[in-house]
Amino acid sequence: MRKLLKSKGLKMTSQRELIFRVFFEQSGHISVDELYDEIRKLDASIGYSTVWRNLKLICKIGLAQEVNIGNGVTRYDRTTQIAHGHLFCTKCKKLVEFNVDKIVSLLVDVAGEKNFLPESFKIEIHGLCDDCRADNRNYSINEKIPAESPILKSAQENKVQE
């Protein structure tokens, strides 16, 4: 680790060490705020920007990737040997991973065709988990009804063929 950093002209500090350690112990998909909270429990003197910057750094050196689920907060997903996709319940926000080996190889082909050098893939299924079906209400434009309550019926009519 230290060696990897050094090779890039980066330094190891006690803060960085802690941040890296906690991040990599974490299961995955952590946000800056969440990691910051964790870190704070261990060392309350560490600043938010330090956590943020190190998370960004981890991405830059290729050990994690930003995952943007589209609800405003960026999550940081540790780069694992096993590529995976995300199933995301738009209602309860549940996040489930799934294997994407087959898909990735298709995508690599696509990238090749288009002369792209792929760096990362994002494969997401947004939908409703088992528990969260059936909310067919209508909403006026002023109503505050967040993503949690998609208007399913009409959405389906206009969706990708299944």
Added chain:
Amino acid sequence: MRKLLKSKGLKMTSQRELIFRVFFEQSGHISVDELYDEIRKLDASIGYSTVWRNLKLICKIGLAQEVNIGNGVTRYDRTTQIAHGHLFCTKCKKLVEFNVDKIVSLLVDVAGEKNFLPESFKIEIHGLCDDCRADNRNYSINEKIPAESPILKSAQENKVQE
């Protein structure tokens, strides 16, 4: 259209009509700001929030989807018959579409296995287009070097197998 709206208790207004029309004439992947600019050219009295709200509305009724490329701005992608994925150049921001029929059918299976009701799919390849390769500089943590210049070498080492 009017009928679709009515069935949801929504009303048609002149502003809405214009916004819908311009949006659907558009090729795709427009942001709120961009659409707002377009609209302004035609009717300078229309407010930003109106454009924003109607774009959201279009999504709610299933005629478009938010696409979050992860660079801060949400884009609105018209729901077409043909599902498609996005190739995104992290350097020049170029956005290219590709066909995902095969992939979608795999994803539908996955969703089934996990008991998800899929609403939409997001399939992205982030990488560098032909023109934008080769930037292997090192960066310190304080340096402002945005996503445009990923550290390729080490990133690759830790990436999905190709």
Added chain:
DNA sequence: TTGAAAATGATATTTGTTTTCATTTAGTTA
């Protein structure tokens, strides 16, 4: 035509991200 529900526009608020800057620290190198 009128009343209730919905939409609008201007503005304010919120929230997450990113920058700034003065200070401290790590890690060479003499």
Added chain:
DNA sequence: TAACTAAATGAAAACAAATATCATTTTCAA
């Protein structure tokens, strides 16, 4: 080891996009 330079830190400020508020206007069904 001392000293130097580049990098890292923390606090606070700045930024940008998304979303909410609210008074006013408009639609549309009765």
